[in-house]
Amino acid sequence: GTISIEYGIWEALYFVENLYKVDNEIRLTVVGHIVNNSLKEKMYKFINSRSYIELKEGNPLVPHQQIIDTLRQADIALLPYQLNKSTMNCIPTKLYEALALKIPMLVQHNVLWEKVCAPYQAGIFLDFNNFEAKHIYLQLNEFHFYKKNPGKEVLWASEEKKLMKFVSEL
Numbered sequence: 001g002t003i004s005i006e007y008g009i010w011e012a013l014y015f016v017e018n019l020y021k022v023d024n025e026i027r028l029t030v031v032g033h034i035v036n037n038s039l040k041e042k043m044y045k046f047i048n049s050r051s052y053i054e055l056k057e058g059n060p061l062v063p064h065q066q067i068i069d070t071l072r073q074a075d076i077a078l079l080p081y082q083l084n085k086s087t088m089n090c091i092p093t094k095l096y097e098a099l100a101l102k103i104p105m106l107v108q109h110n111v112l113w114e115k116v117c118a119p120y121q122a123g124i125f126l127d128f129n130n131f132e133a134k135h136i137y138l139q140l141n142e143f144h145f146y147k148k149n150p151g152k153e154v155l156w157a158s159e160e161k162k163l164m165k166f167v168s169e170l
Contacts (some may be wrong), residue, residue: 001094002122003032003057005039006087008080011128013053015080015106018133020052023146024094028078031056031070071101076140079107080128092118097121099154105147106136121147 005010009030016028030047034040034057048051056062056070077098088110095113095170098105105123106111107113124139132162 001032001062003030003034003039003043004036006082006084008128009039009043010144011080011108012078013043014126015025015078017050018131018139020050022137027052027054029056029070029074031055031058031062031067033058033061036149037071053110068097068101071097071103075101077103077105077139079105079113081108081110083108083110089114090122096154099150100148102149104140104143106140106144113145119148120150120151121145 001007016026020026020099034043039058043055047055056066058134071094079092079094079098080087081092082164089112091113095105095107095116099117099120099122100163102122105117107123107125108128110128111124112125114125117125121146124136126136129163
């Protein structure tokens with residue numbers, strides 16, 4: 001996907017850094033296109049000294065299949081999107097992708113996103129700017145994800161119908 005400040009890259013990096021202090025088996029793979037050269041420089045500097053963080057950067061983009069393949073290998077998907085006008089009332093594509101693949105998620109608190117995930121017990125919601133790593137680590141090991149499997153309702157086909165109806169009414 002897109003790696004940017006608005007989508008919570010720093011929150012993800014600091015989150016994993018704190019979780020790594022609890023369990024040094026923790027690993028993070030970041031996949032995507034870094035939208036800003038200044039951000040890219042700072043990220044490389046940060047990641048360089050942290051062998052438990054891997055960056056798979058696209059130039060200019062990472063093929064979608066590579067993102068999906070990386071998600072399929074993941075134990076947990078991080079969605080630390082920062083709440084702002086561009087993310088607050090939208091549902092991130094990554095959320096639907098993780099649901100469709102039944103990948104447990106750690107997600108920034110957002111009522112809309114919680115509503116989407118709740119029927120499946122797909123995620124743990126937290127404030128990526130204010131958390132206690134040991135508590136989250138214990139939650140991850142105790143929480144029972146996906147008591148109900150997502151169905152076709154999380155796939156694009158169900159949203160496509162809504163979009164086509166909306167467009168036809170314009």
